[in-house]
Amino acid sequence: MQSLIVLVLVTTISFIIIRSAPGDPFSYESPNVSPAVRQQLRHQYGYDRPLLEQYVRYMSSVARGDLGYSIARHEPVTQSLAAALPNTLLLMGVALALSFVVGIGLGATQAAWKDSWFDRATSTVLLFFYSLPDFWLALAILLGLTYWLPLFPPGGTIDLVMHDYLPFWGRVGDRLKHLVLPVMTLVLLIAAAIARYQRAAMLEVLPLDFVRTARAKGLPERRVLARHALRNALLPVVTLLGLVLPSMVGGTVFVEKIFTWPGMGLLTVNAIDARDYDLVLAGVIVGGVMVAIGNFLSDLLYAVVDPRLRD
Amino acid sequence: MRTFRVSLLGVALVAACTTTDKTTSSGETGGTMVVAMPEPSNGLPPFIETGADRMVVDLLYDRLADMDTTLQTIGDKGFHGELARSWDWAPDSMSIAFHLDPRARWHDGQPVTAKDVKFSYDVFKDATVAPNVAPLITNLDSVTVRDSMTAVIWFHRRSPEQFYDGVYQVWIMPEHQLGAIPRAQLRTSEAVKHPIGSDRFKLARWETGQRIELIADTANYRGRAKLDRVIMRPITDFDAGVTQLFTGDADFFELLLPQYLPRVDSSKTVKAVPYPGFGYTFMGMNLNDPKSLKRPHPIFGDHATRLALSMAVDRKAMLQNVYGTNGKISYGPFPKSVVVADTALQLPPYDQARAKALLDSQGWKPGADGIRVKGGRRLEFGLVVPTSSRSRMTYAVLLQEAFKNVGAKVNIEQLDLNTFGQRQETRQFDAAMISYNTDPSPSGFKQTWSSSGIGKGGSNRVGYSNPKFDAMLDSSLASYDAAKAKQYASRAFQIEIDDAPGIWLYDVLNIAGAHKRLHITGLRADGWWNNLADWTIPANERIDRDRIPLNAGAR
Numbered sequence: 001m002q003s004l005i006v007l008v009l010v011t012t013i014s015f016i017i018i019r020s021a022p023g024d025p026f027s028y029e030s031p032n033v034s035p036a037v038r039q040q041l042r043h044q045y046g047y048d049r050p051l052l053e054q055y056v057r058y059m060s061s062v063a064r065g066d067l068g069y070s071i072a073r074h075e076p077v078t079q080s081l082a083a084a085l086p087n088t089l090l091l092m093g094v095a096l097a098l099s100f101v102v103g104i105g106l107g108a109t110q111a112a113w114k115d116s117w118f119d120r121a122t123s124t125v126l127l128f129f130y131s132l133p134d135f136w137l138a139l140a141i142l143l144g145l146t147y148w149l150p151l152f153p154p155g156g157t158i159d160l161v162m163h164d165y166l167p168f169w170g171r172v173g174d175r176l177k178h179l180v181l182p183v184m185t186l187v188l189l190i191a192a193a194i195a196r197y198q199r200a201a202m203l204e205v206l207p208l209d210f211v212r213t214a215r216a217k218g219l220p221e222r223r224v225l226a227r228h229a230l231r232n233a234l235l236p237v238v239t240l241l242g243l244v245l246p247s248m249v250g251g252t253v254f255v256e257k258i259f260t261w262p263g264m265g266l267l268t269v270n271a272i273d274a275r276d277y278d279l280v281l282a283g284v285i286v287g288g289v290m291v292a293i294g295n296f297l298s299d300l301l302y303a304v305v306d307p308r309l310r311d
Numbered sequence: 312m313r314t315f316r317v318s319l320l321g322v323a324l325v326a327a328c329t330t331t332d333k334t335t336s337s338g339e340t341g342g343t344m345v346v347a348m349p350e351p352s353n354g355l356p357p358f359i360e361t362g363a364d365r366m367v368v369d370l371l372y373d374r375l376a377d378m379d380t381t382l383q384t385i386g387d388k389g390f391h392g393e394l395a396r397s398w399d400w401a402p403d404s405m406s407i408a409f410h411l412d413p414r415a416r417w418h419d420g421q422p423v424t425a426k427d428v429k430f431s432y433d434v435f436k437d438a439t440v441a442p443n444v445a446p447l448i449t450n451l452d453s454v455t456v457r458d459s460m461t462a463v464i465w466f467h468r469r470s471p472e473q474f475y476d477g478v479y480q481v482w483i484m485p486e487h488q489l490g491a492i493p494r495a496q497l498r499t500s501e502a503v504k505h506p507i508g509s510d511r512f513k514l515a516r517w518e519t520g521q522r523i524e525l526i527a528d529t530a531n532y533r534g535r536a537k538l539d540r541v542i543m544r545p546i547t548d549f550d551a552g553v554t555q556l557f558t559g560d561a562d563f564f565e566l567l568l569p570q571y572l573p574r575v576d577s578s579k580t581v582k583a584v585p586y587p588g589f590g591y592t593f594m595g596m597n598l599n600d601p602k603s604l605k606r607p608h609p610i611f612g613d614h615a616t617r618l619a620l621s622m623a624v625d626r627k628a629m630l631q632n633v634y635g636t637n638g639k640i641s642y643g644p645f646p647k648s649v650v651v652a653d654t655a656l657q658l659p660p661y662d663q664a665r666a667k668a669l670l671d672s673q674g675w676k677p678g679a680d681g682i683r684v685k686g687g688r689r690l691e692f693g694l695v696v697p698t699s700s701r702s703r704m705t706y707a708v709l710l711q712e713a714f715k716n717v718g719a720k721v722n723i724e725q726l727d728l729n730t731f732g733q734r735q736e737t738r739q740f741d742a743a744m745i746s747y748n749t750d751p752s753p754s755g756f757k758q759t760w761s762s763s764g765i766g767k768g769g770s771n772r773v774g775y776s777n778p779k780f781d782a783m784l785d786s787s788l789a790s791y792d793a794a795k796a797k798q799y800a801s802r803a804f805q806i807e808i809d810d811a812p813g814i815w816l817y818d819v820l821n822i823a824g825a826h827k828r829l830h831i832t833g834l835r836a837d838g839w840w841n842n843l844a845d846w847t848i849p850a851n852e853r854i855d856r857d858r859i860p861l862n863a864g865a866r
Contacts, residue, residue: 023729037442044439044495073353073519074503083519139550146558154554160522160542161343161856257548260555262521270351270520270547275729 003292007285011062014284015055018277025071025275045071047277058281067285068278072271077282080267085286087157088256088263092248092290094179095186099244103191104237107198108230111206122195130192135254138185142258145181152180155260182259186251190244197240201233208232231305238301245294249287340527342848342857343540344829347552347561351520351545355503357434357441357484366840367543370525371508372482373533375409375428375462376474380835383650384752385793387474393533394423394483394509404469407477411460414532417485418513428462429454430486440494447480447750471791472752479751483509511536511844520545526861527844536844539861553824556581559854562826565839568701569637575824582827585637587836590819591646592703592746594694594710595773596620596812601739604774608741610692617811619669621659623717624814629709633702634820641815643804644760648818648836651753651787651800658808658815666717675718683718691720692741697731703744706816735772745772746819751837753800754788760807761785775812828852 026041042048046057061068067077106126110119129137146154153159157178158171166174205211206229214228215221253265260266268283270276352363359365375395376387383389387398395409415423432454438445450473452465464477485507492500506514511531516524523543527536544561546552553571555561559580567575567583575583596611611617630638639647642654675683675690683690696707704725711721721742726734734740747770749755758764761781764771780803787799808815823839825831830849833842848857 021730022733037438037445040439041442069499073351074358074498075519080519083521142551142554147554150558154558154560155546155551156521156544156560159560160524160544161345161540161859165859258551260544260546260548260551266547267520273547273727273729 007288010288011281011285014281018280019051023275067282070276070279072274072276077278080279081282084262084264084267087261088252091182091261091263092252095183098187099190099194102187103194104198107195108202110199111202112225126192126195129188134189134251138255138258141181141185153178182255182261185255189251190248194237194240198237201236202229205229205233234305238305239298242295242298246291249290339847339849340537342538342853343859344538344562346543347546347555347564348543349552349566350547352523353519355506358498359443367523368482369838369840370512370843371506371510371514373509374478374482376478380833382751382836384475385471385796406463406465408457408461408463412532413460415509416532417509418507418528421487423509424459425456425462427483427486429456430490431483432481435481437494440497444480448476450476472754475752512541537847556824562829563823565823567822567824569634580827581824584823584825584831586821586823586834586839587648588819588821589646589648589836590746590748591641592817592819593813593815595743595745597738597740598774598812604738609688613673615669615673618659619666621811621814622662622666624713625661626816629706630817632709633705637820639818639820641817643808643815645804646749646818649749649753651797653801653804656805656808659811663717670717677718681718682720690718693722693724694742695724695726695731695734695740696744697728698725699728707744738772756784773812777806777810780806
């Protein structure tokens with residue numbers, strides 16, 4: 001319910017902002033188009049009606065499951081979303097999973113080897129990535145690993161020309177190769193943050209009595225760290241999922257644009273440029289839903305990791 | 312560059328070598344070209360909204376006749392038939408009968424008939440359906456069907472560009488596919504996503520926002536396209552587009568900025584391909600006060616002040632700064648490639664001392680901070696510039712510096728393209744970095760510079776108005792003699808240059824990046840793609856993707 005209210009609020013604010021921005025879907029057509037024709041087109045799509053009426057119409061159609069029509073793409077918004085959403089979910093899903101695995105692993109290892117050369121070196125590297133703007137990192141990776149060192153394809157989800165002619169495993173490999181750079185960009189950005197949290201959490205847990213007891217029982221150090229310390233240090237990091245998702249939704253906008261990944265980010269940016277109102281709002285709604293789901297999953301995971309909550 | 316070990320390559324190669332037929336053009340056929348497009352194309356006729364839309368439409372659909380590379384718009388000498396095999400003028404020149412090529416077929420095999428021609432003109436004349444085209448064909452009265460292979464275009468009045476008006480702006484669409492759909496529903500109809508054209512390429516695959524794949528129509532009445540396949544892929548991030556070109560993932564990118572040219576020089580696979588265009592850029596000075604367009608602008612309303620500001624600008628040095636040796640200086644309010652262009656007109660010279668003296672004489676006296684003041688008003692104005700154009704942004708900064716040297720302060724306002732467009736449309740700016748892209752026809756100058764182009768329906772953004780200019784331009788447009796038309800246009804342009812409503816900076820530089828294996832021919836200023844069907848990739852230069860069988864992509 002709380003999520004629904006937030007979603008309605010976000011949609012409302014976005015509706016007002018995009019309608020307040022200069023221009024509309026017909027404002028930057030050719031100068032050949034006379035104001036009368038522009039007005040007629042605006043009338044046809046109802047953009048000349050009072051803002052409140054447009055808002056009520058829009059919200060009621062959204063409530064009925066109709067997200068509107070994309071003027072720039074000449075298709076229903078749901079059709080655009082159906083094409084873009086799976087790509088974003090794939091990108092975000094893989095990036096999120098890898099970010100947590102890498103971030104937790106690195107953070108825990110750093111804490112275990114506190115003040116060692118490994119800790120210092122990785123802390124510096126992580127801080128470097130943590131402080132980088134996402135679009136800059138994406139561009140640097142694009143240039144570095146596609147042009148200077150041509151190891152990966154520069155964009156898209158598949159090789160548009162050759163994909164259909166590859167054998168099955170070739171097609172799988174092609175998809176994976178195209179996934180590497182956008183995922184790498186997101187992982188470098190997010191894992192850095194997670195590792196910092198994980199390191200701090202581990203350092204809080206390691207001096208505690210139950211860890212000392214585990215060591216005193218003669219358990220191997222690896223087991224002490226993995227089974228006793230890390231498990232307890234995971235709690236604050238798991239809650240990060242809810243925080244990471246919104247920034248990831250934002251980050252994918254740049255990553256998708258630079259790697260020409262045909263997902264929600266690219267779709268929304270193009271829609272903003274074209275003042276494609278319905279598509280912009282649909283992008284906001286989908287982003288909001290993803291964040292809400294992320295929060296829900298975060299709560300769920302918290303219960304899984306912390307047995308006290310299950311009781 | 313990445314290479315794929317394709318198990319089917321041998322089979323594909325054999326298939327590619329056997330894709331010949333009776334209508335094969337002379338020369339080599341085959342090959343795949345991947346185009347990185349700077350914007351997505353979502354529109355098909357009659358909904359042509361962007362340059363990318365126009366490109367796709369040009370490649371899929373035929374006109375009755377098309378222009379030669381001379382781009383001469385007066386009379387019909389500069390045209391060759393496409394769907395029309397020949398045409399006859401009525402004795403009074405009020406109509407032209409077009410005789411269709413009986414071999415012409417739609418991509419679904421149906422014959423192209425005069426009914427298709429009538430249908431297409433009726434649709435394009437409807438401003439609510441084709442808002443970009445309808446205003447350009449107002450001289451067309453109607454189209455009648457004389458017989459199944461003869462369509463007659465009737466005009467409201469005789470004019471030198473009557474033929475151009477009649478054929479250039481309208482692509483012929485299949486009545487049997489679109490005719491039954493109500494006009495109001497045409498835009499949202501699924502049919503427009505499944506175009507059936509008659510040109511030398513036909514649609515193989517359309518994935519909105521991801522790719523448009525065209526393949527050669529091997530049975531085309533004008534001969535098959537020499538390339539087997541063209542894949543157009545929108546890459547809206549400029550750097551990503553350039554990177555794809557250099558990594559070999561794209562074969563053609565139409566917007567290569569000068570700073571990338573050294574990389575081209577050292578590239579083994581990419582070449583720079585300059586091509587003509589109709590774009591020109593200038594700093595437009597709003598002659599009216601944006602607060603009330605009925606009043607003259609407090610600064611630019613004065614001719615001497617505009618002239619002084621023009622003389623403060625070293626256009627050649629700026630061009631060198633932004634474009635190096637590749638830039639093309641502007642010769643006035645027109646691009647050099649338009650038929651009436653005159654490169655011998657007298658522009659205000661670069662002379663800062665004279666500029667200062669002129670400002671002094673107009674009462675603009677230097678204030679304490681060096682900025683001139685007249686009657687309590689500082690010589691300070693805003694300059695709007697779209698963030699989408701790096702060169703215009705750079706120019707804005709250079710202009711700011713140049714004006715500062717003569718005591719004028721410029722406040723640069725960077726706007727996104729949509730906002731920039733709206734501010735131009737409503738004339739809410741002091742000065743603007745404007746870039747116009749004209750049609751081949753000089754009649755476009757009427758919209759952009761004549762008094763009738765101010766306000767409703769026009770695009771005279773700065774509000775320039777001079778009856779002498781209007782008269783000369785009208786004389787030019789009314790002339791049936793190309794030499795006289797040019798003479799009148801030159802006089803009109805000189806009048807405008809002397810009035811100084813803008814500072815003429817540069818012609819838009821068109822340099823594409825292309826893979827070296829592409830053999831490019833017939834680049835035209837009205838669209839680099841217009842002779843794409845004749846581009847080739849020689850057999851000995853082909854790479855893996857060139858060997859894909861011709862009909863493999865069709866779905």
